[in-house]
Amino acid sequence: MSNLPSEPEFEQAYKELASTIESSSLFKKNPEYRTALAVVSVPERVIQFRVVWEDDQGKVQINRGYRVQFNSALGPYKGGLRFHPTVNLSILKFLGFEQIFKNALTGLNIGGGKGGADFDPKGKSDNEIRRFCVSFMRELSKHIGADTDVPAGDIGVTGREIGYLFGAYRAQRNLWEGVLTGKGGSWGGSLIRPEATGYGVIYYVDHMISYASGGKESFKGKRVAISGSGNVAQYAALKAIELGATILSLSDSKGALISADGKGFSPADIALIAQVKVERKQLTEITSQDAFKGKFKYIPGARPWIHVGQVDVALPCATQNEVSGEEAEALIKAGAKFIAEGSNMGCSQAAIDAFEGHRKGNQAQGVWYGPGKAANCGGVAVSGLEMAQNSQRISWTAEEVDNKLKDIMEACFKNGLETAKEYCEPAEGELPSLVAGSNIAGFKKVAAAMHDQGDWW
Incomplete structure (x- = not known):
């Protein structure tokens, strides 16, 4: 990496993957995989x-x-x-x-x-x-x-x-x-595609909550902070509300919209926000509407994390590096137990280190972080299902696609979980590292295919 031009975002992504693999037992058990990482x-x-x-x-x-x-x-x-x-x-x-x-x-x-x-x-x-x-x-x-x-x-x-x-x-x-996915429903698109990333994040976190609590808890009663206000944030919020959660925040590039009365966003509120986004307007333009007066406060130039108060789940769903190390510590102090990325690389490395540092300890008390490559893979999963439908010239029902999405998110969670147990050996009562497990599971699958095809040897 050292002889390349400065590419900070790429270098961050590479180091995050490489460091988790290095700290696992993968290279000890399979030293040849170092070559695969370089390739x-x-x-x-x-x-x-x-x-x-x-x-x-x-x-x-x-x-x-x-x-x-x-x-x-x-x-x-x-x-x-x-x-x-x-x-x-x-x-x-x-x-x-x-x-x-x-x-x-x-x-x-x-x-x-x-x-x-x-x-x-x-x-x-x-x-x-x-x-x-x-x-x-x-x-x-x-x-x-x-x-x-x-x-x-x-x-x-x-x-x-x-x-x-x-x-x-x-x-x-x-x-x-089927050269592009996300197409219109009448010309090759798949049902559930707009909802897929947001729904998938919630399905993934639901497995996190269930595992950490020994099956005793779910989204019901959880206080959830979400950043962003596009498709991912909207549908994550709607699915979480459906499962009994309270949504405390949404945001855009200009600032954060926070629940002022603690009752959170309703589906009707999110529908109004969706219309604003369709019209390509900022959230600032809706704070004066009667439906929002007294219920929400808009904080210009802010992200939600230090403004939401007590929180159980945090879902960055806007863009990369939208949670700093300081904000991660604030979320932990506010009670956040589950953090999962709806955006790609939504957490800075400092934030990931903070969350991973608090993973250690009793499962009921630990903080658990779900990386974007696992937690938000629902979008590309349904894109893959759209490709399959295009190839067969058929369309599946929304229920069929949603059930396939649920199965994929469950398999993704379990794959990362079991791989972390195998290669990272969590201590007694410690939550396995989903970031390490997901990195290793994805890397191993790709590296094995590349080896079989002669890309490295």
């Missing part, structure tokens, strides 16, 4: 290209487009497209690297990749977004396909953008295939 940390292919498009004033605009095709040992590259001004190669490499092992943990035959552009959809007209997507796909279409690389949405890429991108691919390649 898997280098992308198979990195594609960079310019995107030239015309705005509504007729002016030429230029953006940078990327696709990092990281690993295809288990199947076609699979991972989202992100349209945001902060997009750069380091962020996409970190996301693609995480995606390899997240996809492995789903049990589906999909590899890992990520892509996007430094284009900002906010403030753009639909026609500007459509023109950008057509230009972006003009280059990307040369490198993707249903059996090669299947992108999906991510930050800044909603169903609208997926529609424009799919239409451009179909026109440019004269080919209808």
